[in-house]
Amino acid sequence: MDALVDTLRKQIVEALSLEESTPEDIDPTAPLFGAGLGLDSIDALELVVMVEKNHGIRIVELEVGRRAFASVNALADFIRTNQKPCADSE
Amino acid sequence: MCRQRVAVTGLGIVSAVGCSPAAVWAAIEREASGLGALSLFPSQRCGHIPVAEVRGEPADRSGLRSGSRTDHLAACAARDAFAQAALEALPEALRRQVGVVLGTTTGGILDSEAFLERLLAQGELAPELLRHHPPASPAEAVAGALDLVGFRATVSTACASGATAIAVACDALAAGEADAVLAGGADSLSRLTVNGFGSLLNVAADGCRPFDAGRTGLSLGEGAAVLALETEQHARERGAPILAWILGCGSSCDAYHATAPRPDGSGAAAAMRAALAVAQLEPQAVDYVNAHGTGTRDNDLAEGLALRAVFGDRVPAVSSTKRFFGHTLAAAGAIEAVVCILALEHQRVPANLGLRQADPEIGIHPVPHTCDAQVRVALSNSLGFGGSNGSIVLARAS
Amino acid sequence: MAEALTGAGILGEGLVLPDPVPAMLPAAVSERLALGPCHFCSELPQARSLSPRAVRRMRRAQRLALAAAERALEAAGEANRPSDEGAVVVGTGLGCLGETAAFLENMVQLEEREPKPAAFIQSVHNAPAAQLAICFGLRGESQTFTHGAISAELALGHALWVLRAGRSRHVLAVGVDEASPYAITAGQEAGCLRREPEPLMPMGEASSGGTLPGEGAAGLLLGPPAPGVPRLAVARARPLPHPDVLRVDPAAEAAFIRDALGLAGISLDRVDLLLLGANGFGASDHACARVVRAVRAEHPGMACGVYKHLCGEFGAAPALGVALAARSVREGSVAGEIRCLHGGEAARPVATGVVYHLHESGYHSVCVVTS
Numbered sequence: 075m076d077a078l079v080d081t082l083r084k085q086i087v088e089a090l091s092l093e094e095s096t097p098e099d100i101d102p103t104a105p106l107f108g109a110g111l112g113l114d115s116i117d118a119l120e121l122v123v124m125v126e127k128n129h130g131i132r133i134v135e136l137e138v139g140r141r142a143f144a145s146v147n148a149l150a151d152f153i154r155t156n157q158k159p160c161a162d163s164e
Numbered sequence: 165m166c167r168q169r170v171a172v173t174g175l176g177i178v179s180a181v182g183c184s185p186a187a188v189w190a191a192i193e194r195e196a197s198g199l200g201a202l203s204l205f206p207s208q209r210c211g212h213i214p215v216a217e218v219r220g221e222p223a224d225r226s227g228l229r230s231g232s233r234t235d236h237l238a239a240c241a242a243r244d245a246f247a248q249a250a251l252e253a254l255p256e257a258l259r260r261q262v263g264v265v266l267g268t269t270t271g272g273i274l275d276s277e278a279f280l281e282r283l284l285a286q287g288e289l290a291p292e293l294l295r296h297h298p299p300a301s302p303a304e305a306v307a308g309a310l311d312l313v314g315f316r317a318t319v320s321t322a323c324a325s326g327a328t329a330i331a332v333a334c335d336a337l338a339a340g341e342a343d344a345v346l347a348g349g350a351d352s353l354s355r356l357t358v359n360g361f362g363s364l365l366n367v368a369a370d371g372c373r374p375f376d377a378g379r380t381g382l383s384l385g386e387g388a389a390v391l392a393l394e395t396e397q398h399a400r401e402r403g404a405p406i407l408a409w410i411l412g413c414g415s416s417c418d419a420y421h422a423t424a425p426r427p428d429g430s431g432a433a434a435a436m437r438a439a440l441a442v443a444q445l446e447p448q449a450v451d452y453v454n455a456h457g458t459g460t461r462d463n464d465l466a467e468g469l470a471l472r473a474v475f476g477d478r479v480p481a482v483s484s485t486k487r488f489f490g491h492t493l494a495a496a497g498a499i500e501a502v503v504c505i506l507a508l509e510h511q512r513v514p515a516n517l518g519l520r521q522a523d524p525e526i527g528i529h530p531v532p533h534t535c536d537a538q539v540r541v542a543l544s545n546s547l548g549f550g551g552s553n554g555s556i557v558l559a560r561a562s
Numbered sequence: 563m564a565e566a567l568t569g570a571g572i573l574g575e576g577l578v579l580p581d582p583v584p585a586m587l588p589a590a591v592s593e594r595l596a597l598g599p600c601h602f603c604s605e606l607p608q609a610r611s612l613s614p615r616a617v618r619r620m621r622r623a624q625r626l627a628l629a630a631a632e633r634a635l636e637a638a639g640e641a642n643r644p645s646d647e648g649a650v651v652v653g654t655g656l657g658c659l660g661e662t663a664a665f666l667e668n669m670v671q672l673e674e675r676e677p678k679p680a681a682f683i684q685s686v687h688n689a690p691a692a693q694l695a696i697c698f699g700l701r702g703e704s705q706t707f708t709h710g711a712i713s714a715e716l717a718l719g720h721a722l723w724v725l726r727a728g729r730s731r732h733v734l735a736v737g738v739d740e741a742s743p744y745a746i747t748a749g750q751e752a753g754c755l756r757r758e759p760e761p762l763m764p765m766g767e768a769s770s771g772g773t774l775p776g777e778g779a780a781g782l783l784l785g786p787p788a789p790g791v792p793r794l795a796v797a798r799a800r801p802l803p804h805p806d807v808l809r810v811d812p813a814a815e816a817a818f819i820r821d822a823l824g825l826a827g828i829s830l831d832r833v834d835l836l837l838l839g840a841n842g843f844g845a846s847d848h849a850c851a852r853v854v855r856a857v858r859a860e861h862p863g864m865a866c867g868v869y870k871h872l873c874g875e876f877g878a879a880p881a882l883g884v885a886l887a888a889r890s891v892r893e894g895s896v897a898g899e900i901r902c903l904h905g906g907e908a909a910r911p912v913a914t915g916v917v918y919h920l921h922e923s924g925y926h927s928v929c930v931v932t933s
Contacts, residue, residue: 091618115424116619119364119679127676135380136365136461209674268708269686276744277666284670289594291751294744299657299687299708313801317716320657320687320708328705335723340564341798356662359669360682415703417650419695422683431701438729549683550692552704 076102078150086146089124090117102146110145118143125149131156169559170334170410171399174249174392176241176348177502179489180216180385183225183240189506192514192534197487199371199383204353205274210362214371215353216385216490227309232272232296235305237388237495238350242306245346249392249404254344263315263342265333266303266390267325267349267494270356272296277355302350306390315342323456325349326389326497327546327554331413333393343398348498350388357384357493364423372459372491373518374484375468375530382458385490389498391505408505409559411445411541414438418551424462425547429470432456432545435553436474439543443557447475450557451539452513454500455530456547457484458491459518463547468526483516483531497546501556504542508560513537566827569795570725570733570784572892572931573642575885576633578607578626578779579872579899580741584759590743591667596750599759601776601874602741611697619680620693621660622740626779627652627690628697630736634781635698642785644732649702649724650691652736653717655710655877657687659742694734702730711921713737714780714881715929718797721784731785737881738779745876746775754843754922762875764840764868765847765854765903773841776874780881782888792891794884795826796930805924807849812856815926819857819918822928830857834912835896835905836866837887839919839927841875846922853920858904865896865905865912872899880919880927887915887931894933 083097086106090113104110107118121143122133131153133139142152177184180198181191191198198216222236227243242264246252251262272295279293296305300318307316315336321328326349333347351357361367361384368381399406416438418431425431440447455467464484471479485503492499507513516530539560546554586598607629609617617625635643665681683689688706695704703724707716714737721733749755756772787793800818802810820830836857840850858864869883889897890912896902917929 092615093618094615114421116422116680116683122365123363123676123679134365134369139365207674273662276662277670280666280670283592283594284667287592287594289747291747294748294751297744297748298655298710300710303709307801313803316709316801317707317712318709320706321691321704322686322688332705332720335720335727338727339723355669356666356682356685359674359677360665360679360685363677363679363682415705417692417695417701417704419646419692419699419701419704421696422689422692434701548688549686550688550704551695552688552692552706 076150079146082146082149085124085128089120100146105145106143129153129157169396170337171394171396171406172391172408172410172505173394173399173404173406174245175407175502175505176244177389177499178218178222178237178240179387179499180218181488185502185506189510191488195515195517195534197517198489205355207358210358213367213369214383216383217353218386228305231305232275232301233352234268234271234350235296235302237352238266238302239305239309241348241388241390242346243309245390245392246310251344251392260312261314261342262312263336263345264303264307264312265317265329265345265347267319267329268299268302269320269322269325269351269493270354271299272301273354273356274352306346321552322548322550323493323496324546324548324552324554325494327556330391330498330501330556331415331554334410334413337393337395344394346390347393348388348390349494351386351493351495353384353386366460368459371518372487374457374459374486374516375464375522375526375528376519377521377523379459379461379464381460383490385492387489387492387495387499389495389502391498391501406561408508408561410556411559412439412442412557414442414555416553420551423549425466427466429466429473431551431553432467432470432547433473435555436543439555439557445541445557448478450480450541450543451537452507452542453480453482454504454542454544455482455484456545457486459486465526467545467547468528471528479528481513481531481537482528483514485514487517497554500544501558504544504558507539508542508558511536511539513539567795567825568787569793569826570722571787571791572794572888573783573785573791574634574638575888576630576637576781577882577885578630580776580778584761584774587741587743595743596746597743598746600741600746600774623654623658623660623738624690624693626740627736627738628693630738630779630781631694631734634783638783642783644700644734646699646701647730648700648732648734649730650694650700650704650734651717651721652691652706653713653878653881654687654708655713655739656745657708658685658689659744660740661685663744690738700734710877711923712799712925712927714878715797715799715927718794718884718929722794722797725784733784735784736779736781737878739777739876739878741775741777749775762842762871764842764870765851773843773875776876778873778882780885782885792888793932795932796822796928798822799925799927802924802926807846807920807922810849810920812852815853816856818926819916819928823930826930828914828930828932831861833864833914833916834910835890835915836864837883837900837915837917838868839870839880839883840868841870843922846920850920863910865902867896867900867902869900871901880917883917884929884931887917890915891931891933
């Protein structure tokens with residue numbers, strides 16, 4: 075299993091305080107919103123903060139967020155594409 | 165909400181485009197936006213986003229010895245409305261019974277932010293900075309400045325607060341709790357709202373463009389507006405100038421989501437229909453709608469659908485004036501009621517500033533430029549977080 | 563002559579009381595903030611109407627409001643369940659302090675990085691009302707009054723008007739405030755709070771040296787009047803003619819109470835229970851005592867009690883007073899939680915209760931509950 079996907083599953087559970095789910099419960103290909111994990115628009119905003127905090131990428135447009143959070147795999151791709159080569163910690 | 169029509173006998177307004185009805189209308193004629201750079205406080209994260217800041221120092225004109233910025237904004241507007249309505253001419257006992265109903269979302273939060281800054285950054289406790297934190301503070305500041313001991317209330321229904329305050333004031337008049345009430349709303353810019361709305365990713369980096377196909381979000385503003393409201397009997401008996409009528413107010417709740425409106429606009433439609441029902445008017449009697457129109461994708465779409473549901477294929481002239489004033493939160497409903505009254509007076513409809521191309525998905529065509537129109541009846545919408553919706557129907561004073 | 567107001571049926575009421583023993587709040591972001599002593603809920607009430615996840619998003623004010631509403635609806639029973647045309651009105655003195663604090667503390671500490679959008683969204687003072695509307699499917703109007711010590715009375719007065727005007731058949735009315743180190747710090751600076759954790763003795767013999775801050779909520783489901791159902795007839799709140807509570811004229815206060823009762827066509831001699839909002843703050847307790855003496859001089863059969871020893875002082879506390887008065891009228895006797903100053907077991911059956919507040923912030927109010 076892709077290490078980044080694994081990390082992201084843990085970070086999602088932590089950021090959203092998903093006490094009823096474990097990281098392993100999250101199917102990396104399944105939608106995060108609506109169906110699948112059933113997250114809502116407020117969760118999406120919390121994930122935006124999680125991505126900034128943990129991966130140094132700042133999402134400023136809702137549309138970009140919607141595409142990035144389509145699934146855990148989509149989020150991993152987004153992070154790999156947008157991460158700076160030398161990640162400086164803020 | 166109001167069984168009998170309510171007389172508007174005074175106006176007060178403080179905003180980024182002007183601090184009097186005349187100044188505000190001149191800006192609407194010039195189509196001059198009040199958006200500009202944030203200078204009230206520094207912000208690393210949000211400082212580059214345009215906001216509508218009140219120029220000049222409200223504390224200089226408020227007549228208050230002390231208070232938060234919001235208290236000063238409210239008092240400036242209230243004093244102007246009180247003066248225009250010549251309420252000080254009432255015998256003292258009656259004058260003191262004039263009521264105050266104001267809406268505010270964040271009240272004196274600027275001072276509270278300063279309190280936290282000193283506490284957390286410097287370890288210093290300055291509890292006097294919390295003195296004006298309570299939401300009741302602006303209403304109390306107004307009542308104190310004008311020596312009023314009548315019916316008093318503060319409402320807080322997010323972005324609908326100004327409209328809610330006017331509605332509650334109309335209820336108080338109908339119930340006989342007061343014969344005259346100063347009603348409106350006030351909010352200052354604050355780090356809470358600048359950062360808070362920023363974190364919702366629905367703030368427009370290039371300024372709000374209500375109902376535009378390319379709209380990206382709202383623009384924050386600050387200000388206050390207060391209307392002097394009286395029963396018709398009270399206004400006529402004392403020969404007060406009647407500037408306009410409030411024919412009806414309507415309220416509803418989406419009961420859907422903490423922030424997002426019902427996508428089909430049914431909550432907003434219900435508020436509009438309720439206001440029209442109280443006003444005993446059919447939708448086709450409305451000549452102008454001042455929309456809430458914040459410029460967010462969700463609000464404008466839902467509101468557009470609501471307008472089409474209520475007015476069918478005969479949607480009257482519509483504009484959102486939020487690119488003039490910014491979204492002034494609790495002040496918005498009151499500021500926009502003043503705008504409607506000015507439109508009724510001048511027989512002109514304000515521009516939907518910021519419109520480049522109306523969004524075909526919404527299906528309405530806001531007025532692109534301030535222009536002549538026959539305006540006998542206007543309707544103003546305020547649709548807030550938490551699904552609180554308020555609509556007010558106003559009519560020209562003949 | 564205006565028609566006497568019938569008011570609304572109190573179909574069910576529910577209370578959320580804090581722990582009976584005052585204590586210090588668990589923690590604050592800075593040790594310089596005052597933590598008490600205060601009455602608070604060391605464990606927030608359970609919520610049955612929402613998923614655990616949804617409840618976890620909420621801080622204190624929303625949790626308390628939701629529990630109070632649930633209890634009121636449960637007490638009212640399925641037959642009285644409001645339809646979607648029902649309205650919601652909330653009274654809260656200081657609103658959602660916890661959420662506001664959470665967002666701002668984080669903003670200041672992290673210099674605007676990593677904001678808390680959920681806290682911002684919940685910090686609007688109408689968030690509790692919004693949540694109640696969503697939970698119980700109520701799409702009539704939603705109002706929130708945030709006016710310090712008279713927030714609950716304004717909310718109840720508004721509810722009565724909504725029903726009288728025929729805008730809704732039911733109104734779910736809730737009064738709520740949460741304990742907060744910021745409110746306690748501000749209150750201590752203003753000099754109205756005591757520092758000793760001994761329980762509150764409003765109108766007690768000994769000078770208590772100040773009031774104790776608290777938190778809590780009360781919910782009332784208001785609807786059509788019905789036989790056997792207590793009615794909320796009047797809810798009136800006004801600024802005092804002069805803000806200094808020591809300058810109140812007992813005769814004028816008695817007239818204020820009499821006039822409010824008069825709206826419902828009830829004379830003062832019919833009042834069986836006078837429930838006071840006295841809170842242990844010397845000046846207002848003293849002023850209240852003078853009013854009570856004036857009233858009881860003419861009506862010695864009236865039982866008289868206090869309730870803030872149960873919950874401490876907070877803006878929306880009068881909602882709890884009204885709920886206790888409703889319970890008393892419903893049961894026909896002074897509710898056990900009320901501490902009687904005069905009357906009590908020897909009192910005559912309770913058919914009419916007046917909840918009277920004379921508050922040091924410069925306000926007075928009267929709520930009338932009758933059978």
